Amino acid sequence: SISLNCSGFHGPAEWRVIKKLGLNSTQWETSTRTLYIKPAFKSHSGEYWCEKEDGEKSSTVNITITSGDVILEIPAFPVMEGDNIALGCKKKTIPSSLAADFYKDGHYLETGYVGKITIPNISKSNEGLYKCIFTESQGKSPESWLTVGGE
Template identity: 45%
Template sequence: MEVRISTNSVLMNVLFLLVIVAEFSDSQTYNSGFPQVVPNRQQFFQTEPITISCEGLNGLNGWRVMKKINGDVRTCASTWETSTGPCNIINAYPSSDTGEYWCEMGGLQKSNSVNVTVTDLESHVILEIPVYPVVQGENVTLHCRKKDANSSYSAKFYKNGISVGSSSSGNIMAPTVSKSDEGLYKCSIADAGESPESWLSVEGHPTVPYFKLYLVLCTGFSVLLVVILLILAGVFQHNKHQQTIRGHTEETSLTPSAHNSAASFQPPSSAQTVPAVVSIAEENNETYSLITKPRMSTEDHALESVQETYSIVRKPSNVKGN
């Protein structure tokens, strides 16, 4: 058994769990998505069409477009049963369509909101300003639009009630937006009037709320602690297995030695001894008689091997007669 632990895989698993926790906590409180507004602007002339949709937000369908008009919260559609899907406003009116819009699903998930302003019939100027927040460093162009304009005109632009410039093309451009550009903007056209004010939101570098950061850190520490405990358990099992293998190896190495030692010691048999003795006796002209010890009982035979006794009878030498 081998314990192989990849540090990179462990770290990737920990980071993956942290991302899941962060997304889960985010979805349970406040999603970062926005309703899709077509066209992408905050201000509209009366009777203009507007489409507000939440479909596909965070990869999900079945959202309801909600709106808050003069403090009254209701679905964008006429009934709750038909409120899922896009909200199509064919003819926009100030009293029924100017307000705040957002997406909801199941009462748990809620998107960020956008503001829509519909002018009345007496207004002939609107400011085309992005409905979504812009990111620092991006290029933003604000357009002062005149109703039913057939010729060029000059427009003046204001931020928080203070003039920030004029343009003969009706456009004012900020090549590099910063947080300081955030504020209320409006424009005016000579002999046409003034647009409503709308807020330009500028996003800086995203920050993590303290409670969410605390949750992520606690979860990460818990996951890391579990990983360390699993590593220690694996190392312990590995050492225990190695000790078991080492013990079996030592027993196996000792058993054949004892067997070989016992097998190497064999007493000489009588069959090997007799021929050698007889051969010597023949050379000396000696005669041997084989005397066999009486057979022992089974019990004695188990304790003592067969013993053979030899007596030497010397052959008389040939003596010449006198």
């Protein structure tokens, strides 16, 4: 199950959760501050944000629903330049202590020998698509986008 909440936004106008449907198409997913998706399916994957009627918007969050059992743990919200971030690779059925290879934009990045790596001093060049693959043929995660914001 997933819960998307716009409660951090203030003002008299109603904030709503929006989902991008296509290149120039969006849809109000709910008219309240919170959207509950239970159960979640692959079709719920996509780009979501909060918006109020006058067009003011929050940052976006990308959500990927997968039927696979390998999950890339990555920040869902934009990270700031200079931050240190951790990425993890885990399986739903076992602890994440297996060695995993991490990739950015399809290129090998690093091996995390306990299923985790740290990327220090993030910059705009770290923005991109990440995935992880367990080195002992235990499967791979779907790709997830890491967004790096400025100061």
